[in-house]
Amino acid sequence: MEQDEGGLGIRRFATWNRTLCLRLIWLLFTTSGSLWVAWHKHHNRSSTTSFWNQTEKASDSWNWKCILRLRCLAQNFISCTIGDGRKASFWFDNWTPLGPLIKYIGMEGPRSLRVPLNAKVCEVSNHDGWNIADPRSDPALDLHVYLTSIDKPSASKGQDTFDWVVDGNVCAGFSSSSTWSALRPRANAVDWYRSVWFKGATPKHAFTMWIANLDRLPTKSRLFRWGMNIDPTCGLCSLQVETRDHLLLSCDFAKFLWNAVSTRLQLSHLSFQNWEDLLSWLRIKHDRSPPTLRKLVAHSVIYAIWKQRNNLLHNNTAVLPSVIFKHIDKEIKNSITARRLKKSFKNLMSLWLH
Numbered sequence: 277m278e279q280d281e282g283g284l285g286i287r288r289f290a291t292w293n294r295t296l297c298l299r300l301i302w303l304l305f306t307t308s309g310s311l312w313v314a315w316h317k318h319h320n321r322s323s324t325t326s327f328w329n330q331t332e333k334a335s336d337s338w339n340w341k342c343i344l345r346l347r348c349l350a351q352n353f354i355s356c357t358i359g360d361g362r363k364a365s366f367w368f369d370n371w372t373p374l375g376p377l378i379k380y381i382g383m384e385g386p387r388s389l390r391v392p393l394n395a396k397v398c399e400v401s402n403h404d405g406w407n408i409a410d411p412r413s414d415p416a417l418d419l420h421v422y423l424t425s426i427d428k429p430s431a432s433k434g435q436d437t438f439d440w441v442v443d444g445n446v447c448a449g450f451s452s453s454s455t456w457s458a459l460r461p462r463a464n465a466v467d468w469y470r471s472v473w474f475k476g477a478t479p480k481h482a483f484t485m486w487i488a489n490l491d492r493l494p495t496k497s498r499l500f501r502w503g504m505n506i507d508p509t510c511g512l513c514s515l516q517v518e519t520r521d522h523l524l525l526s527c528d529f530a531k532f533l534w535n536a537v538s539t540r541l542q543l544s545h546l547s548f549q550n551w552e553d554l555l556s557w558l559r560i561k562h563d564r565s566p567p568t569l570r571k572l573v574a575h576s577v578i579y580a581i582w583k584q585r586n587n588l589l590h591n592n593t594a595v596l597p598s599v600i601f602k603h604i605d606k607e608i609k610n611s612i613t614a615r616r617l618k619k620s621f622k623n624l625m626s627l628w629l630h
């Protein structure tokens with residue numbers, strides 16, 4: 277017990293240090309106007325070098341190492357409101373509900389959308405509208421949809437502004453207390469970590485599950501709250517608002533898949549009222565459906581629903597849930613086969629096929 281408290285104390289001290297470093301980032305950020313500008317001023321490197329992929333060098337100053345180590349964390353807090361679009365970096369600043377676009381669309385984004393890596397937001401629009409190539413991926417399409425819902429940058433709106441935002445609340449400058457409170461270790465942090473991650477997870481499934489667990493998927497209700505001019509109704513059932521819990525747990529489409537899963541696992545009817553219900557279900561130790569199999573199945577179902585939702589929204593392609601379940605079944609079999617030598621996967625095929 278004492279050791280646990282000692283460990284928590286050390287973690288709290290580390291969190292406080294991180295909060296101080298984040299404050300440093302904010303100061304550098306506000307003096308330079310943008311993290312991306314700070315990076316260029318500091319390094320004076322060629323404009324094609326990516327701040328987000330830069331590795332730490334022994335010769336870097338302590339301050340700069342601190343920034344590099346915390347850049348991904350800082351991204352979550354710094355939000356940009358576009359005015360004239362002359363300061364904000366199109367790819368690196370956080371100016372859309374999708375977060376920094378280089379992370380959302382990926383490193384192939386500048387080439388596929390024909391927007392240079394060092395472009396400012398103002399350089400990507402002209403008097404006709406936004407000047408980007410047709411989307412070739414779902415994330416790029418999300419960006420297109422978002423851009424059609426907002427005004428172009430304009431000198432009449434003044435300069436771009438940056439805010440420190442914690443849990444959706446804009447702070448007046450940097451707030452140590454609310455940042456610390458958002459970062460401080462909580463007792464249940466490990467709880468959800470174990471429910472979400474497992475050895476042998478399929479990376480793309482685990483990533484979607486992780487984002488869903490943080491409730492950061494760009495669902496229609498979140499995009500609507502961000503000011504996008506869209507109908508927030510769920511496209512799969514047209515009955516309720518598309519929130520994470522509705523789309524992934526209680527929509528008829530999701531219910532069909534969870535039922536199909538429970539039949540295969542020889543369990544009683546599955547009905548999740550909220551996300552915590554799902555996390556609790558993942559923790560249950562049961563001979564016929566051990567946690568690894570439950571997590572494998574849940575990751576596949578959540579990934580499949582999110583993929584189908586995107587397909588319907590962006591490509592107008594509707595697929596029956598029974599067909600989706602066949603894909604899920606196949607993916608689960610493939611995952612188990614590929615990992616059959618791992619101890620936790622040893623008996624899973626017979627449990628899944630029974």
Ligand SMILES: [Zn+2]
Pocket residue numbers: 510511512513514515516522523527528529
């Ligand atoms: Zn629905």
